[in-house]
Amino acid sequence: MSDRKLLAKQKALVTGANSGIGEGVAIALGQAGADVVVNYVEGDAAANAVVDKIKQFGGNAITHKADVSHEDEVGDMFDRAVREFGTIDILVNNAGMQRDSAFSDMTLEKWNKVLGVNLTGQFLCARAAIREFLRRGVVPSVSRAAGKIICMSSVHQVIPWAGHANYATSKGGIKLMMESMAQELAPKRIRVNGIAPGAIQTPINTSAWDTPEALKSLLTLIPYGRIGLPEDIARAAVWLASDDSDYVVGTTLFVDGGMTLYPGFSTNG
Template sequence: MTTAPTTTSTAPPVAIPKTLVGQKALVTGANSGIGRAVAIALGEAGADVVVNYVVGDDAANEVVAAIRSHGVNAVACKADVSSEEQVAAMFREVVERFGTLDILVNNAGLQRDSAFQSMTLAQWNTVLGVNLTGQFLCAREAVREFMRRGVNPEVSCAAGKIICMSSVHQEIPWAGHANYASSKGGIKLLMESLAQEMAPHRIRVNAIAPGAIRTPINTGAWSTPEAYKSLMTLVPYGRIGEPEDIARAAVWLASDLSDYVVGTTLFVDGGMTLYPGFATGG
Protein backbone atom coordinates (compact mmCIF):
# COMPACT_ATOMS: atom_id res chain seq x y z
CA MET A 1 0.00 0.00 0.00
CA THR A 2 1.39 3.41 -0.95
CA THR A 3 0.89 6.25 1.48
CA ALA A 4 0.01 9.62 0.02
CA PRO A 5 2.72 12.20 0.63
CA THR A 6 2.15 14.70 3.40
CA THR A 7 4.14 17.61 4.72
CA THR A 8 4.75 15.69 7.95
CA SER A 9 6.73 12.71 6.58
CA THR A 10 9.90 12.67 8.69
CA ALA A 11 13.08 10.72 9.20
CA PRO A 12 12.94 7.98 11.84
CA PRO A 13 14.77 8.79 15.09
CA VAL A 14 18.20 7.15 15.21
CA ALA A 15 20.64 7.41 18.12
CA ILE A 16 24.02 8.98 17.39
CA PRO A 17 26.93 6.74 18.51
CA LYS A 18 29.77 8.23 20.61
CA THR A 19 32.32 8.02 17.80
CA LEU A 20 33.89 11.49 18.18
CA VAL A 21 34.80 11.63 21.86
CA GLY A 22 37.72 13.97 22.50
CA GLN A 23 37.61 15.60 19.07
CA LYS A 24 37.22 19.30 18.31
CA ALA A 25 34.92 20.42 15.51
CA LEU A 26 33.99 23.62 13.71
CA VAL A 27 30.72 23.87 11.77
CA THR A 28 30.19 26.97 9.64
CA GLY A 29 26.70 28.39 9.18
CA ALA A 30 25.64 26.38 12.21
CA ASN A 31 22.86 28.45 13.77
CA SER A 32 20.05 27.13 11.54
CA GLY A 33 19.01 24.40 9.15
CA ILE A 34 21.50 21.72 8.17
CA GLY A 35 24.41 23.35 9.98
CA ARG A 36 22.47 23.44 13.24
CA ALA A 37 21.61 19.75 13.02
CA VAL A 38 25.18 18.80 12.15
CA ALA A 39 26.65 20.80 15.02
CA ILE A 40 24.27 19.23 17.55
CA ALA A 41 24.89 15.72 16.19
CA LEU A 42 28.67 16.16 16.42
CA GLY A 43 28.18 17.16 20.05
CA GLU A 44 25.97 14.15 20.67
CA ALA A 45 28.75 12.00 19.19
CA GLY A 46 31.15 13.40 21.78
CA ALA A 47 32.92 16.28 20.04
CA ASP A 48 33.42 19.77 21.39
CA VAL A 49 31.94 22.13 18.79
CA VAL A 50 32.47 25.69 17.59
CA VAL A 51 29.22 27.08 16.19
CA ASN A 52 30.03 29.58 13.45
CA TYR A 53 27.41 32.06 12.30
CA VAL A 54 27.20 35.51 10.72
CA VAL A 55 23.81 36.79 11.95
CA GLY A 56 21.47 35.59 14.71
CA ASP A 57 23.17 35.68 18.11
CA ASP A 58 20.21 34.14 19.95
CA ALA A 59 19.91 31.23 17.51
CA ALA A 60 23.64 30.51 17.76
CA ASN A 61 23.46 30.52 21.57
CA GLU A 62 20.52 28.11 21.45
CA VAL A 63 22.61 25.69 19.37
CA VAL A 64 25.48 26.02 21.85
CA ALA A 65 23.10 25.15 24.69
CA ALA A 66 21.76 22.13 22.80
CA ILE A 67 25.29 20.85 22.19
CA ARG A 68 26.31 21.37 25.83
CA SER A 69 23.31 19.33 26.94
CA HIS A 70 25.23 16.28 25.67
CA GLY A 71 28.00 16.88 28.20
CA VAL A 72 30.54 18.45 25.83
CA ASN A 73 31.83 21.96 25.34
CA ALA A 74 30.53 24.40 22.71
CA VAL A 75 31.07 28.04 21.86
CA ALA A 76 29.60 30.42 19.31
CA CYS A 77 31.92 32.29 16.95
CA LYS A 78 30.63 35.06 14.70
CA ALA A 79 32.52 35.35 11.40
CA ASP A 80 31.81 35.91 7.71
CA VAL A 81 33.42 32.98 5.92
CA SER A 82 33.90 35.04 2.75
CA SER A 83 36.29 37.34 4.64
CA GLU A 84 39.90 36.16 4.81
CA GLU A 85 40.57 38.27 7.90
CA GLN A 86 37.51 37.03 9.78
CA VAL A 87 38.21 33.41 8.92
CA ALA A 88 41.80 33.69 10.15
CA ALA A 89 40.60 35.30 13.37
CA MET A 90 37.99 32.56 13.86
CA PHE A 91 40.57 29.79 13.53
CA ARG A 92 42.88 31.55 15.97
CA GLU A 93 39.99 31.62 18.44
CA VAL A 94 39.24 27.94 17.86
CA VAL A 95 42.83 26.95 18.66
CA GLU A 96 42.95 29.27 21.67
CA ARG A 97 39.69 27.84 23.04
CA PHE A 98 40.10 24.14 22.23
CA GLY A 99 43.83 23.70 21.64
CA THR A 100 43.44 22.31 18.14
CA LEU A 101 40.87 21.28 15.53
CA ASP A 102 40.06 17.79 14.25
CA ILE A 103 36.94 18.31 12.13
CA LEU A 104 35.78 21.08 9.81
CA VAL A 105 32.28 21.00 8.36
CA ASN A 106 32.22 23.60 5.59
CA ASN A 107 28.47 24.20 5.65
CA ALA A 108 27.86 27.95 5.31
CA GLY A 109 25.93 28.75 2.14
CA LEU A 110 23.24 30.95 0.70
CA GLN A 111 21.15 31.62 -2.40
CA ARG A 112 20.52 34.79 -4.39
CA ASP A 113 18.18 33.50 -7.09
CA SER A 114 17.59 35.27 -10.37
CA ALA A 115 16.84 34.72 -14.02
CA PHE A 116 20.24 34.65 -15.68
CA GLN A 117 19.71 37.75 -17.82
CA SER A 118 18.73 39.71 -14.72
CA MET A 119 21.39 38.39 -12.37
CA THR A 120 23.59 41.14 -10.99
CA LEU A 121 27.31 40.86 -10.39
CA ALA A 122 26.59 41.40 -6.70
CA GLN A 123 24.26 38.38 -6.66
CA TRP A 124 26.89 36.29 -8.43
CA ASN A 125 29.77 37.42 -6.22
CA THR A 126 27.82 37.06 -2.96
CA VAL A 127 26.95 33.43 -3.65
CA LEU A 128 30.38 32.46 -4.96
CA GLY A 129 32.04 34.37 -2.12
CA VAL A 130 30.24 32.52 0.66
CA ASN A 131 29.57 29.14 -0.94
CA LEU A 132 32.89 28.53 -2.68
CA THR A 133 35.53 31.04 -1.56
CA GLY A 134 34.32 30.57 2.02
CA GLN A 135 34.98 26.85 1.77
CA PHE A 136 38.45 27.51 0.37
CA LEU A 137 39.35 29.95 3.15
CA CYS A 138 38.13 27.71 5.95
CA ALA A 139 39.66 24.56 4.47
CA ARG A 140 43.01 26.30 4.06
CA GLU A 141 43.09 27.31 7.74
CA ALA A 142 42.01 23.83 8.82
CA VAL A 143 44.68 22.16 6.69
CA ARG A 144 47.35 24.39 8.21
CA GLU A 145 46.31 23.31 11.71
CA PHE A 146 46.03 19.63 10.75
CA MET A 147 49.50 19.65 9.19
CA ARG A 148 51.00 21.51 12.14
CA ARG A 149 49.68 18.94 14.62
CA GLY A 150 49.78 15.73 12.59
CA VAL A 151 48.07 12.50 13.55
CA ASN A 152 47.23 11.92 17.20
CA PRO A 153 46.30 8.22 17.21
CA GLU A 154 44.64 8.51 20.61
CA VAL A 155 42.09 10.85 19.02
CA SER A 156 41.71 9.71 15.40
CA CYS A 157 43.37 7.69 12.65
CA ALA A 158 43.47 10.87 10.54
CA ALA A 159 45.27 14.15 11.10
CA GLY A 160 42.02 15.90 10.29
CA LYS A 161 38.69 15.63 8.50
CA ILE A 162 37.04 18.17 6.22
CA ILE A 163 33.44 17.77 5.09
CA CYS A 164 32.33 20.10 2.31
CA MET A 165 28.58 20.67 2.14
CA SER A 166 27.62 20.58 -1.51
CA SER A 167 24.26 19.85 -3.17
CA VAL A 168 22.61 17.63 -5.74
CA HIS A 169 23.04 20.71 -7.90
CA GLN A 170 26.70 19.91 -8.34
CA GLU A 171 25.23 17.37 -10.78
CA ILE A 172 21.74 18.63 -11.65
CA PRO A 173 21.49 21.93 -13.60
CA TRP A 174 19.16 24.46 -11.99
CA ALA A 175 17.65 27.18 -14.15
CA GLY A 176 17.24 30.45 -12.28
CA HIS A 177 20.03 29.49 -9.88
CA ALA A 178 23.15 29.68 -12.06
CA ASN A 179 25.25 31.25 -9.31
CA TYR A 180 24.26 28.61 -6.75
CA ALA A 181 24.74 25.65 -9.10
CA SER A 182 28.11 27.03 -10.22
CA SER A 183 29.24 27.33 -6.62
CA LYS A 184 28.28 23.73 -5.92
CA GLY A 185 29.98 22.46 -9.06
CA GLY A 186 33.07 24.31 -7.88
CA ILE A 187 32.85 22.68 -4.46
CA LYS A 188 32.95 19.25 -6.12
CA LEU A 189 36.33 19.80 -7.74
CA LEU A 190 37.68 21.85 -4.86
CA MET A 191 36.92 18.93 -2.57
CA GLU A 192 38.35 16.32 -4.94
CA SER A 193 41.51 18.31 -5.68
CA LEU A 194 42.05 18.99 -1.99
CA ALA A 195 41.41 15.34 -1.12
CA GLN A 196 44.00 14.22 -3.66
CA GLU A 197 46.59 16.67 -2.36
CA MET A 198 45.98 16.09 1.35
CA ALA A 199 45.57 12.31 1.47
CA PRO A 200 49.33 11.68 1.86
CA HIS A 201 49.17 13.86 4.98
CA ARG A 202 46.40 11.65 6.38
CA ILE A 203 43.86 14.45 6.00
CA ARG A 204 40.54 13.14 4.74
CA VAL A 205 38.38 15.43 2.61
CA ASN A 206 34.88 14.43 1.51
CA ALA A 207 31.56 16.06 0.68
CA ILE A 208 27.87 15.61 1.37
CA ALA A 209 25.37 16.51 -1.35
CA PRO A 210 21.93 17.01 0.18
CA GLY A 211 18.80 16.79 -1.91
CA ALA A 212 15.45 18.26 -0.85
CA ILE A 213 15.84 18.96 2.87
CA ARG A 214 13.22 20.55 5.12
CA THR A 215 14.91 23.85 6.03
CA PRO A 216 13.79 27.49 6.22
CA ILE A 217 15.60 28.31 2.96
CA ASN A 218 13.12 26.23 0.90
CA THR A 219 9.85 26.48 2.86
CA GLY A 220 7.84 27.14 -0.28
CA ALA A 221 8.80 23.73 -1.68
CA TRP A 222 7.26 21.68 1.14
CA SER A 223 4.99 23.77 3.38
CA THR A 224 1.68 22.95 1.66
CA PRO A 225 0.30 19.54 0.62
CA GLU A 226 0.27 20.67 -3.01
CA ALA A 227 3.90 21.81 -2.95
CA TYR A 228 4.97 18.68 -1.11
CA LYS A 229 3.23 16.41 -3.62
CA SER A 230 4.96 18.19 -6.47
CA LEU A 231 8.33 17.91 -4.73
CA MET A 232 7.85 14.18 -4.24
CA THR A 233 7.78 13.64 -8.00
CA LEU A 234 11.52 14.35 -7.78
CA VAL A 235 12.22 12.05 -4.81
CA PRO A 236 11.82 8.29 -5.44
CA TYR A 237 12.05 7.49 -1.72
CA GLY A 238 8.82 9.37 -1.11
CA ARG A 239 9.68 11.72 1.74
CA ILE A 240 11.49 14.98 2.21
CA GLY A 241 14.89 14.87 3.85
CA GLU A 242 15.36 16.21 7.35
CA PRO A 243 18.44 18.08 8.60
CA GLU A 244 19.09 15.07 10.85
CA ASP A 245 19.55 12.88 7.76
CA ILE A 246 22.50 15.06 6.79
CA ALA A 247 23.76 15.28 10.36
CA ARG A 248 24.06 11.51 10.73
CA ALA A 249 25.99 11.31 7.46
CA ALA A 250 28.34 14.04 8.70
CA VAL A 251 29.02 12.21 11.96
CA TRP A 252 29.94 9.08 10.02
CA LEU A 253 32.24 10.92 7.62
CA ALA A 254 33.93 12.68 10.54
CA SER A 255 34.54 9.44 12.42
CA ASP A 256 37.12 6.69 12.02
CA LEU A 257 34.31 4.42 10.83
CA SER A 258 34.87 6.04 7.42
CA ASP A 259 38.68 6.17 7.62
CA TYR A 260 39.20 4.77 4.09
CA VAL A 261 36.69 7.16 2.50
CA VAL A 262 38.64 9.88 0.71
CA GLY A 263 37.50 12.31 -1.99
CA THR A 264 33.92 11.02 -2.12
CA THR A 265 30.66 12.91 -2.41
CA LEU A 266 27.96 11.20 -0.38
CA PHE A 267 24.58 12.00 -1.92
CA VAL A 268 21.86 12.14 0.74
CA ASP A 269 18.90 12.83 -1.51
CA GLY A 270 16.27 10.07 -1.35
CA GLY A 271 17.24 9.13 -4.90
CA MET A 272 16.81 12.55 -6.49
CA THR A 273 19.92 12.05 -8.62
CA LEU A 274 18.46 8.85 -10.06
CA TYR A 275 16.46 10.93 -12.57
CA PRO A 276 13.04 9.67 -11.42
CA GLY A 277 11.35 11.05 -14.54
CA PHE A 278 12.82 8.08 -16.41
CA ALA A 279 11.44 5.45 -14.00
CA THR A 280 8.69 4.55 -16.48
CA GLY A 281 10.86 4.79 -19.55
CA GLY A 282 11.02 8.57 -19.86
Protein backbone atom coordinates (compact mmCIF):
# COMPACT_ATOMS: atom_id res chain seq x y z
CA MET A 1 0.00 0.00 0.00
CA SER A 2 1.07 3.57 -0.62
CA ASP A 3 1.98 5.81 2.30
CA ARG A 4 -0.53 8.32 0.96
CA LYS A 5 -3.64 8.12 3.12
CA LEU A 6 -6.24 8.07 0.36
CA LEU A 7 -9.09 7.56 2.82
CA ALA A 8 -8.07 9.87 5.68
CA LYS A 9 -11.02 11.12 7.77
CA GLN A 10 -13.37 8.55 6.21
CA LYS A 11 -15.47 5.95 7.97
CA ALA A 12 -15.98 2.54 6.37
CA LEU A 13 -18.09 -0.53 7.01
CA VAL A 14 -17.04 -3.87 5.51
CA THR A 15 -19.38 -6.85 5.73
CA GLY A 16 -18.00 -10.36 6.12
CA ALA A 17 -14.71 -8.81 7.17
CA ASN A 18 -13.17 -11.38 9.50
CA SER A 19 -11.68 -13.64 6.80
CA GLY A 20 -10.72 -13.86 3.16
CA ILE A 21 -11.44 -10.95 0.86
CA GLY A 22 -13.34 -8.99 3.50
CA GLU A 23 -10.45 -9.20 5.93
CA GLY A 24 -8.01 -8.03 3.27
CA VAL A 25 -10.26 -5.12 2.29
CA ALA A 26 -10.89 -4.01 5.87
CA ILE A 27 -7.17 -3.96 6.67
CA ALA A 28 -6.35 -2.10 3.45
CA LEU A 29 -8.99 0.55 4.13
CA GLY A 30 -7.52 0.99 7.59
CA GLN A 31 -4.01 1.31 6.15
CA ALA A 32 -5.37 3.97 3.79
CA GLY A 33 -6.58 6.03 6.74
CA ALA A 34 -10.21 5.01 7.23
CA ASP A 35 -11.84 4.02 10.50
CA VAL A 36 -13.47 0.64 9.93
CA VAL A 37 -16.46 -1.30 11.21
CA VAL A 38 -15.54 -4.98 10.88
CA ASN A 39 -18.79 -6.88 10.38
CA TYR A 40 -18.96 -10.65 10.81
CA VAL A 41 -21.49 -13.32 11.60
CA GLU A 42 -19.33 -15.90 13.41
CA GLY A 43 -15.72 -16.04 14.58
CA ASP A 44 -15.19 -13.47 17.33
CA ALA A 45 -11.45 -14.06 17.63
CA ALA A 46 -10.83 -13.61 13.92
CA ALA A 47 -12.83 -10.36 13.86
CA ASN A 48 -10.91 -9.02 16.85
CA ALA A 49 -7.63 -9.91 15.10
CA VAL A 50 -8.63 -7.79 12.09
CA VAL A 51 -9.35 -4.85 14.41
CA ASP A 52 -5.95 -5.31 16.04
CA LYS A 53 -4.21 -5.23 12.66
CA ILE A 54 -5.98 -2.02 11.68
CA LYS A 55 -5.03 -0.41 14.98
CA GLN A 56 -1.40 -1.39 14.39
CA PHE A 57 -1.48 0.92 11.37
CA GLY A 58 -2.77 3.78 13.52
CA GLY A 59 -6.41 3.48 12.49
CA ASN A 60 -9.52 2.96 14.57
CA ALA A 61 -11.76 -0.07 14.18
CA ILE A 62 -14.57 -1.90 15.92
CA THR A 63 -16.23 -5.26 15.42
CA HIS A 64 -19.95 -5.70 14.98
CA LYS A 65 -21.62 -9.10 14.79
CA ALA A 66 -24.67 -9.10 12.51
CA ASP A 67 -26.32 -11.33 9.92
CA VAL A 68 -26.72 -9.08 6.88
CA SER A 69 -29.79 -11.00 5.71
CA HIS A 70 -31.72 -9.81 8.81
CA GLU A 71 -33.18 -6.32 8.48
CA ASP A 72 -33.20 -5.56 12.20
CA GLU A 73 -29.57 -6.60 12.66
CA VAL A 74 -28.47 -4.43 9.73
CA GLY A 75 -30.36 -1.47 11.18
CA ASP A 76 -28.72 -1.92 14.57
CA MET A 77 -25.30 -2.20 12.95
CA PHE A 78 -25.60 1.06 11.04
CA ASP A 79 -27.07 2.83 14.06
CA ARG A 80 -24.01 1.79 16.07
CA ALA A 81 -21.59 2.74 13.27
CA VAL A 82 -23.02 6.26 13.13
CA ARG A 83 -23.09 6.49 16.92
CA GLU A 84 -19.44 5.40 17.23
CA PHE A 85 -17.90 7.10 14.18
CA GLY A 86 -20.33 9.94 13.47
CA THR A 87 -21.20 8.75 9.98
CA ILE A 88 -20.34 6.19 7.31
CA ASP A 89 -18.63 7.27 4.08
CA ILE A 90 -17.82 3.87 2.54
CA LEU A 91 -19.72 0.57 2.43
CA VAL A 92 -18.06 -2.55 1.09
CA ASN A 93 -20.83 -5.09 0.57
CA ASN A 94 -18.67 -8.20 0.81
CA ALA A 95 -20.49 -10.82 2.89
CA GLY A 96 -21.18 -13.90 0.82
CA MET A 97 -21.54 -17.66 0.95
CA GLN A 98 -21.95 -20.81 -1.12
CA ARG A 99 -24.32 -23.75 -0.66
CA ASP A 100 -23.50 -25.88 -3.69
CA SER A 101 -25.84 -28.44 -5.21
CA ALA A 102 -26.91 -30.01 -8.45
CA PHE A 103 -29.93 -28.03 -9.62
CA SER A 104 -32.32 -30.99 -9.42
CA ASP A 105 -31.26 -31.65 -5.83
CA MET A 106 -31.10 -28.07 -4.60
CA THR A 107 -33.34 -27.44 -1.61
CA LEU A 108 -35.32 -24.26 -1.17
CA GLU A 109 -33.35 -23.69 2.03
CA LYS A 110 -30.05 -23.67 0.12
CA TRP A 111 -31.51 -21.35 -2.53
CA ASN A 112 -32.96 -18.91 -0.02
CA LYS A 113 -29.90 -18.90 2.25
CA VAL A 114 -27.50 -17.92 -0.53
CA LEU A 115 -29.84 -15.34 -2.06
CA GLY A 116 -30.60 -13.98 1.42
CA VAL A 117 -26.99 -13.33 2.34
CA ASN A 118 -25.45 -12.57 -1.05
CA LEU A 119 -28.18 -10.44 -2.62
CA THR A 120 -30.75 -9.37 -0.01
CA GLY A 121 -27.91 -8.67 2.43
CA GLN A 122 -26.34 -6.29 -0.06
CA PHE A 123 -29.70 -4.58 -0.59
CA LEU A 124 -30.28 -4.08 3.14
CA CYS A 125 -26.80 -2.73 3.82
CA ALA A 126 -26.80 -0.49 0.74
CA ARG A 127 -30.19 0.95 1.67
CA ALA A 128 -28.99 1.78 5.18
CA ALA A 129 -25.78 3.35 3.88
CA ILE A 130 -27.60 5.39 1.25
CA ARG A 131 -29.98 6.81 3.85
CA GLU A 132 -26.97 8.01 5.85
CA PHE A 133 -25.26 9.44 2.73
CA LEU A 134 -28.41 11.38 1.82
CA ARG A 135 -28.82 12.65 5.38
CA ARG A 136 -25.26 13.97 5.54
CA GLY A 137 -24.59 15.02 1.95
CA VAL A 138 -21.18 15.90 0.53
CA VAL A 139 -18.50 17.07 2.95
CA PRO A 140 -15.79 18.42 0.59
CA SER A 141 -13.05 18.25 3.21
CA VAL A 142 -13.62 14.48 3.43
CA SER A 143 -14.58 13.36 -0.08
CA ARG A 144 -15.91 14.67 -3.36
CA ALA A 145 -18.76 12.14 -3.08
CA ALA A 146 -21.52 11.94 -0.51
CA GLY A 147 -20.74 8.25 -0.17
CA LYS A 148 -19.24 5.23 -1.89
CA ILE A 149 -20.61 1.70 -2.13
CA ILE A 150 -18.61 -1.24 -3.47
CA CYS A 151 -20.65 -4.36 -4.22
CA MET A 152 -18.49 -7.47 -4.15
CA SER A 153 -19.62 -9.71 -6.98
CA SER A 154 -17.79 -12.45 -8.88
CA VAL A 155 -16.75 -13.49 -12.37
CA HIS A 156 -19.89 -15.62 -12.07
CA GLN A 157 -22.04 -12.56 -12.68
CA VAL A 158 -21.18 -13.31 -16.33
CA ILE A 159 -19.85 -16.90 -16.35
CA PRO A 160 -22.49 -19.62 -15.76
CA TRP A 161 -21.53 -22.13 -13.05
CA ALA A 162 -23.12 -25.56 -13.10
CA GLY A 163 -23.72 -26.93 -9.62
CA HIS A 164 -23.76 -23.40 -8.19
CA ALA A 165 -26.95 -21.91 -9.66
CA ASN A 166 -27.94 -20.14 -6.44
CA TYR A 167 -24.51 -18.47 -6.13
CA ALA A 168 -24.32 -17.45 -9.79
CA THR A 169 -27.88 -16.10 -9.66
CA SER A 170 -27.03 -13.99 -6.63
CA LYS A 171 -24.00 -12.52 -8.40
CA GLY A 172 -25.96 -11.77 -11.57
CA GLY A 173 -28.49 -9.99 -9.38
CA ILE A 174 -25.74 -7.98 -7.69
CA LYS A 175 -24.60 -6.70 -11.08
CA LEU A 176 -27.94 -5.19 -12.05
CA MET A 177 -28.75 -4.02 -8.53
CA MET A 178 -25.41 -2.19 -8.44
CA GLU A 179 -25.97 -0.61 -11.84
CA SER A 180 -29.53 0.41 -11.01
CA MET A 181 -28.41 2.00 -7.74
CA ALA A 182 -25.58 3.78 -9.52
CA GLN A 183 -27.93 5.21 -12.14
CA GLU A 184 -30.44 6.39 -9.55
CA LEU A 185 -27.97 7.81 -7.04
CA ALA A 186 -25.27 9.41 -9.18
CA PRO A 187 -27.17 12.75 -9.24
CA LYS A 188 -26.95 12.70 -5.43
CA ARG A 189 -23.15 12.34 -5.70
CA ILE A 190 -23.27 8.79 -4.40
CA ARG A 191 -20.94 6.47 -6.29
CA VAL A 192 -21.82 2.78 -6.56
CA ASN A 193 -19.46 0.31 -8.23
CA GLY A 194 -18.66 -3.38 -8.16
CA ILE A 195 -15.64 -5.64 -7.96
CA ALA A 196 -15.81 -9.07 -9.59
CA PRO A 197 -13.03 -11.29 -8.20
CA GLY A 198 -11.88 -14.37 -10.05
CA ALA A 199 -10.22 -17.26 -8.24
CA ILE A 200 -8.94 -15.84 -4.94
CA GLN A 201 -7.13 -17.89 -2.30
CA THR A 202 -9.65 -17.74 0.55
CA PRO A 203 -11.34 -20.19 2.95
CA ILE A 204 -14.54 -20.25 0.84
CA ASN A 205 -12.81 -22.13 -1.99
CA THR A 206 -10.01 -24.09 -0.29
CA SER A 207 -10.72 -27.27 -2.26
CA ALA A 208 -9.95 -25.45 -5.52
CA TRP A 209 -6.31 -24.73 -4.61
CA ASP A 210 -5.15 -26.72 -1.57
CA THR A 211 -3.52 -29.58 -3.51
CA PRO A 212 -1.02 -29.37 -6.39
CA GLU A 213 -3.48 -31.20 -8.65
CA ALA A 214 -6.37 -28.87 -7.83
CA LEU A 215 -4.21 -25.78 -8.28
CA LYS A 216 -2.88 -27.01 -11.64
CA SER A 217 -6.44 -27.56 -12.86
CA LEU A 218 -7.54 -24.14 -11.60
CA LEU A 219 -4.66 -22.37 -13.32
CA THR A 220 -5.85 -23.61 -16.70
CA LEU A 221 -8.71 -21.12 -16.23
CA ILE A 222 -6.43 -18.18 -15.40
CA PRO A 223 -4.39 -16.77 -18.30
CA TYR A 224 -2.16 -14.77 -15.95
CA GLY A 225 -0.91 -17.99 -14.39
CA ARG A 226 -1.44 -17.42 -10.67
CA ILE A 227 -4.26 -17.55 -8.17
CA GLY A 228 -5.39 -14.22 -6.79
CA LEU A 229 -4.84 -13.05 -3.23
CA PRO A 230 -7.13 -10.97 -0.99
CA GLU A 231 -4.62 -8.13 -1.35
CA ASP A 232 -5.35 -7.97 -5.10
CA ILE A 233 -8.99 -7.21 -4.33
CA ALA A 234 -8.13 -4.93 -1.42
CA ARG A 235 -6.04 -2.60 -3.56
CA ALA A 236 -8.89 -2.29 -6.06
CA ALA A 237 -11.34 -1.54 -3.24
CA VAL A 238 -9.18 1.24 -1.80
CA TRP A 239 -8.98 2.89 -5.22
CA LEU A 240 -12.73 2.61 -5.86
CA ALA A 241 -13.45 4.06 -2.41
CA SER A 242 -11.11 7.02 -2.93
CA ASP A 243 -11.44 10.29 -4.81
CA ASP A 244 -8.85 8.97 -7.27
CA SER A 245 -11.78 7.12 -8.88
CA ASP A 246 -14.30 9.95 -8.50
CA TYR A 247 -15.50 9.70 -12.13
CA VAL A 248 -16.02 5.92 -11.95
CA VAL A 249 -19.74 5.23 -11.55
CA GLY A 250 -21.71 2.02 -12.12
CA THR A 251 -18.70 -0.01 -13.25
CA THR A 252 -17.71 -3.55 -12.36
CA LEU A 253 -13.94 -3.92 -12.06
CA PHE A 254 -12.95 -7.50 -12.88
CA VAL A 255 -9.93 -8.60 -10.86
CA ASP A 256 -9.51 -12.10 -12.21
CA GLY A 257 -6.17 -12.68 -13.92
CA GLY A 258 -8.04 -12.86 -17.21
CA MET A 259 -10.53 -15.60 -16.26
CA THR A 260 -13.33 -13.82 -18.12
CA LEU A 261 -11.28 -13.97 -21.35
CA TYR A 262 -12.49 -17.57 -21.84
CA PRO A 263 -9.00 -19.12 -22.00
CA GLY A 264 -10.34 -22.35 -23.47
CA PHE A 265 -10.62 -20.49 -26.77
CA SER A 266 -6.99 -19.27 -26.76
CA THR A 267 -6.02 -22.09 -29.13
CA ASN A 268 -9.05 -21.63 -31.40
CA GLY A 269 -11.35 -23.47 -29.01
